[in-house]
Structures are given as structure tokens and as C-alpha cells.
Amino acid sequence: MQITIEELLKCGVHFGHKTERWNPKMKPFIFSSRNGIYIIDLLKTLEQLKKASEFVKEKVANGGQVIFVGTKKQAKDIIEIEAKNCNSFYINERWLGGLLTNFSTVKKTIDKLKESEAKLKNGEYDKLTKKERSMKEREIEKLSKFFSGIKDMTKLPDLMFVVDTKKHKIAINEANLMGIPIIALVDTNSDPESVTIPIPGNDDAIKSIEIVTRVISDAVNKGLMERKDFLENQKREESLQNEREKKESLDEDVDDNGEKIERIKRKKRID
Structure with missing residues (x-):
């Protein structure tokens, strides 16, 4: 997904918080202030978006999960939609403490x-x-609300x-x-040093959240395609290698048989 400055501008990505609510560490990403708003x-946003996209694509192409x-x-609806669009995990309800640091218990x-x-489902x-079934259904509904986006997560994300x-x-x-790299949409009131790749931008406007999240989702899909191509090529190479080894083995058998026949002929001539 190719993004331009004009598209970012149209989505309001450039609007930060009020000047009294800022984190000095965001200074390198701030262009100016206007009417008390940063x-x-x-240009920095676009630069960081490209950097993040490449990082995501490479990580996923190597088998990583996001x-x-x-x-x-x-953000919650956008997060769910874009994560599902690229077959990734997501949390769009309350973050459950220990999800990463105590994953074995969460699992x-x-x-x-x-x-x-x-x-x-199977009618058990x-x-x-009626009361017991209702309690079970409520329990499932409650757990699903928090875990639906990570139900198939069997290990820590990459x-x-x-x-x-x-x-x-x-x-x-x-x-x-846990040593998990972080890419984040970071507004002017946040600490960019707390994440691996900060993407400076408005984290309150729906359009801003949507365009940035979609770029990341598209990068995941590109990585998945590269991964698929790599695995298919690897499978073809293994198949060709097996064929070559089989042919070499047959050739050796033919040579061995040829030698045996020659020895038999020589023996008959001597006799």
C-alpha cells in the first residue's frame, strides 16, 4: 500500500495534542504548533511508516506472527478488521495483565x-x-469478549x-x-523511546488510526505472500533434490549390475 503525504494530511494524521500536553521526546517528530496544537x-511519519512496513514484512516472511x-x-473496530484482514491476532477489549509475561496461564x-x-456445539x-446451561453460555460469552482475537495463539507473538x-x-x-519488538502509532503526548519503531501521528482520529493500521496490515499480507512463495520454492527444491538422489541411486545400481554381468561373462569365457 503506497501512501502519500496528501493522504496522511487528508486523514488528519498531522494533528497532535495541545502544546501543554506533550512529551519532549517527541520533539524530533514535530513540525510546528498552530493555535496551541502541535x-x-x-515527512517523518511517512519515513517511519516505510521503515515499519519493511520491518513487518521481513518479520512475517521469516515466519513471525503479529x-x-x-x-x-x-480504534477497536479498526484493529479487529485489519487484524482479520491479514490473519493476525488482536486485542481490542481490555488488555489482560500477564497476557505476554504469563502466557502459559492465559493459554x-x-x-x-x-x-x-x-x-x-456438540450438545453436551x-x-x-436451563439455569446451568445459561451460566455456561454467559461464561463463554464473557471469555470470548476478551479472547476471541487470540483464541488460536499457541505461542508468544513475534x-x-x-x-x-x-x-x-x-x-x-x-x-x-519479553523482547517482543513494538511498532506503534505515537502521538505528541507519548514516549517514542518505549517502542522499537514509533510512527508519529494522531492516535485519536478514526481516519488517522485507520490509514496507519491498514499500512501495517498490508505489510503483514506482503510478508505472508513472501513466506508462501519461499515455502513453495523450498518444497520444489526438496522434491528435485529427492529426484536427483533417486536417479543417482538407480545409476549406481545399473553400474553395479553392469559390473556383475561383465564378471559373469569373463568367468564363462575362462570356463
């Missing part, structure tokens, strides 16, 4: 949810009383994309503790 340098995180009202809860869903809960680092400090801290 204006983000969109988790999208954004729980604020303006047990996810496994319990999947087991309960299977029992509901039909044997319960990369995290976050919208609004201030709101998701716990998620950022956990990822950093």
Missing part, C-alpha cells in the same frame, strides 16, 4: 474457552438444567502493533520484558 511532521492492540473506542483459560465452546450442555502507547503502558512493558 503539528506532526508528515498481534494488533488497540482498545480505545476509535489454559483460552483452552478452557475452546473446550466449553466445543461442548456447547443440553443435558444441563511482533506487536499498538495504537496509543499511553493507554497501553502495561502491554508495552510486557512486550519489552
